[in-house]
Amino acid sequence: MRYFAQRFGFFILSLWAAITINFLLPRFMPGNPAEVMITRYQGRLNPLVLHSLELQFGISHQPLWQQYVTYVQNMIHGQFGLSITYYPVPVISVIENSLPWTLGLAGTATVVSSILGVLLGIFAAWKRGGMADTLLPVVTTFTSAIPYQWLALLLLYIFGFSLGWFPTAHSYSATLSPSLHPAFIGNVLDHAILPATTMIVTALGGWLLGMRNNMIHTLGEDYVVFAEAKGVTQKRLKYMYAARNAMLPSLTGFGMALGFVVGGSVLVESVFSYPGIGYQLVTAVQNEDYPLMQGLFLIIAVSVLLANFIVEMLYGKLDPRVKKGGAGRS
Amino acid sequence: MQTSETMERQTPILEVDHLTVVYETAKGDVIAVRDVSFSLYPNEIMGLIGESGSGKSTMAYAILRMLKGAARVVHGTVRILGKDIYLLSPEELRKFRWSHFSMVFQSAMNALNPVMTVEAQVIDTLKSHRPHLTRLEAKERALELCELVRIDPRYLKSYPHELSGGMRQRIVIAIAIALEPSLVIMDEPTTALDVVVQRSIMDQIRDIQMRVHFSILFISHDFSLVSELATRIAIMYAGQIVEFTDSHSLEDRMSLHHPYTEGLWNAIPKLANRNIVIEGIPGGPPNLLKLPEGCSFHPRCRYKSEICSAQTPELKTYGTYEIACHHVLDKEGHHD
Structure with missing residues (x-):
């Protein structure tokens, strides 16, 4: 319980830091969105328009601390302002519409690739020197060395364009409207297969190699040798004694990967025009859509923190040693 | 002699x-x-x-x-x-x-699985060889062994890192003699x-x-x-x-x-x-x-x-x- 409180306190503290930095960064930058618009129209806007733009974008000339208070209040109420690109759609709705797609696509891909990679790693290490152990590391080293976007383009060209097996863009066909109908779900899966494959193929190698090496190391540990001697079954030895300990570093990696799910799928979403957070981020940058960017950065920061918090909670469950503040202190 | x-x-x-x-x-x-x-x-x-x-x-x-x-x-x-x-x-x-026949290894510090309680590791030994043993019987035997190596039974619920080197080695000895x-x-x-x-x-x-x-x-x-x-x-x-x-x-x-x-x-x-x-x-x-x-x-x-x-x-x-x-x-x- 103390561990939970400690971790939660740290989570809140870093969340506050992220929000504050997100507040300060744009204000340290020269200019503001309204001025950008003014320059875009090369001074043909009169000062009244400038003022109204400033009002709309929430730009004020109040002291910094007052701005900060207003900003934090807005954050708590989920008011991130209006998006310029999708004017006058609020940033929060843009995020609401794109977050599920990214979580669904990149989240699933991350979970699948890590579980698959860890299982294959256990398998390769257990049959060390066998067929799987000789082939898998070589093959997956190759696949993880393939640049992400290059594989995406290749798959898109072969399976989307040439063979026409899969759609080449978007998350579902424009002719359908979102529902829980099997046809719609099938359509969504159809659209997700290529981007998901890209992500799984390029990420798999890292999981596999990491787990295999840890597993080989753990198999040489005294407690595994002792457990084998005391006669626990092979299955139990493999999972409860060896893999259970060997997976702890992978779990840390999983936490970090989970945090990057939201912000890390920029390339794949761009190539497949997949309407997720990454795609919106590129759009926001292209359109100098500061409110949207700020909102997206905040969402990305929050998801990294949240993922880390969840993994730390899991870690506390899976490794009893981390719960104590350190050896000896109790 | x-x-x-x-x-x-x-x-x-x-x-x-x-x-x-x-x-x-x-x-x-x-x-x-x-x-x-x-x-x-x-x-x-x-x-x-x-x-x-x-x-x-x-x-x-x-x-x-x-x-x-x-x-x-x-x-x-x-x-x-x-x-x-x-x-x-x-x-x-x-x-x-x-x-x-069993063995007590040299490495008292690392012979126990760090992510399992001491009790689970003793019971694991018993159940691996006597699958028909009930959980309760296994727990009782673990208590007996504890007494034999003079370890307070409340430490059964501990993880190895919470025990001293001497206690860990006692547990290892208990595991070694668990099946007589x-x-x-x-x-x-x-x-x-x-x-x-x-x-x-x-x-x-x-x-x-x-x-x-x-x-x-x-x-x-x-x-x-x-x-x-x-x-x-x-x-x-x-x-x-x-x-x-x-x-x-x-x-x-x-x-x-x-x-x-x-x-x-x-x-x-x-x-x-x-x-x-x-x-x-x-x-x-x-x-x-x-x-x-x-x-x-x-x-x-x-x-x-x-x-x-x-x-x-x-x-x-x-x-x-x-x-x-x-x-x-x-x-x-x-x-x-």
Whole structure:
């Protein structure tokens, strides 16, 4: 319980830091969105328009601390302002519409690739020197060395364009409207297969190699040798004694990967025009859509923190040693 | 105390016969255990002494059939309760090992799984061999074992990192005797512990052995530790057993010994005198890849003569002892 409180306190503290930095960064930058618009129209806007733009974008000339208070209040109420690109759609709705797609696509891909990679790693290490152990590391080293976007383009060209097996863009066909109908779900899966494959193929190698090496190391540990001697079954030895300990570093990696799910799928979403957070981020940058960017950065920061918090909670469950503040202190 | 004669009439628990173990290396085979034969009888405690690299641990692992990597048994047999353990199938071995013979490893600190409670690891041992045992019965047995090794039962719910080194080693001992084996091999069980804890563990091993009865093969490099516990002591040098002796004979300056045993004994600081005298053995352990011709100890031996570098001495019986040395009888400067 103390561990939970400690971790939660740290989570809140870093969340506050992220929000504050997100507040300060744009204000340290020269200019503001309204001025950008003014320059875009090369001074043909009169000062009244400038003022109204400033009002709309929430730009004020109040002291910094007052701005900060207003900003934090807005954050708590989920008011991130209006998006310029999708004017006058609020940033929060843009995020609401794109977050599920990214979580669904990149989240699933991350979970699948890590579980698959860890299982294959256990398998390769257990049959060390066998067929799987000789082939898998070589093959997956190759696949993880393939640049992400290059594989995406290749798959898109072969399976989307040439063979026409899969759609080449978007998350579902424009002719359908979102529902829980099997046809719609099938359509969504159809659209997700290529981007998901890209992500799984390029990420798999890292999981596999990491787990295999840890597993080989753990198999040489005294407690595994002792457990084998005391006669626990092979299955139990493999999972409860060896893999259970060997997976702890992978779990840390999983936490970090989970945090990057939201912000890390920029390339794949761009190539497949997949309407997720990454795609919106590129759009926001292209359109100098500061409110949207700020909102997206905040969402990305929050998801990294949240993922880390969840993994730390899991870690506390899976490794009893981390719960104590350190050896000896109790 | 049992003498060797009464023990010989019983069936041995452990019979090691001409056991030879090699490590295959790029530079050639390293013979770690060379033609070792001995038997261990019910309830007997035998000490095995040798310096680092003399092959004691390798032999223990060979008896346990737990040799890994480059190590191979190239010759000889190991029988436990009359069964050649190298003829068992992997599943037969899994069941046979630990129910009839077990081992306490050197590494008290790391022998327990860090992510499982102590109780779960004790129960795991019991359930692996007796699948029909209910959880409650297993828990009761765990409590009994706790009491046997004198650990407060509340520590059963602890994780290994919450226990001290001595407590962990006690748990390891509890796991080793959980299935009431006839033989427990102890490979330097107190090396990782400090002297005070070492003492209490040694007392406890003796106490438990007297209460539940099993044979012990106690491996150590510490002469005084072994001679307190064991009745019979085997001395190992360069993979060979060069002497079998009784622990009380070591105190007796008149009894016959291998020059290496003498050297080891003289290397123990004697506190009886006003001046502490420590006498080392000159030279260093031999290169196992290229052992000296003849007796492997001869380059370090002060009694050596021509025959020592020409002919390997066999173990010969002198009363109740066995010694492999050409000069056992004509030591003390009697040879010319």
